[in-house]
Amino acid sequence: MLGITIQQYAHWKKIEQYACPNSLIWLCYKRVPNQISRKEIETMKKLMTDKTMLHWASASVWGYGVKNGMISMARTTWYHSTVNF
Numbered sequence: 001m002l003g004i005t006i007q008q009y010a011h012w013k014k015i016e017q018y019a020c021p022n023s024l025i026w027l028c029y030k031r032v033p034n035q036i037s038r039k040e041i042e043t044m045k046k047l048m049t050d051k052t053m054l055h056w057a058s059a060s061v062w063g064y065g066v067k068n069g070m071i072s073m074a075r076t077t078w079y080h081s082t083v084n085f
Contacts, residue, residue, distance in 0.1 A: 036077060043065065043071055044065075048061060048082060058078065058079065059078075062078040
């Protein structure tokens, strides 16, 4: 009737059910766990703009953050997230 797929309707319903204004994608962290937090993004920005790490490869900066417990995301997530820096 509306010209949308079942998957699109399910996605809209999920967004409505698990809405959370603190999340970057507006979904509750507990219900939709595979997302990074604002704190992790701020940590990423801090690490990527740190003067002592400006010459480091992005993967090395990610490894440093993981090793020191600053972030807990996968390397591919790190790569996708640093595109906007």
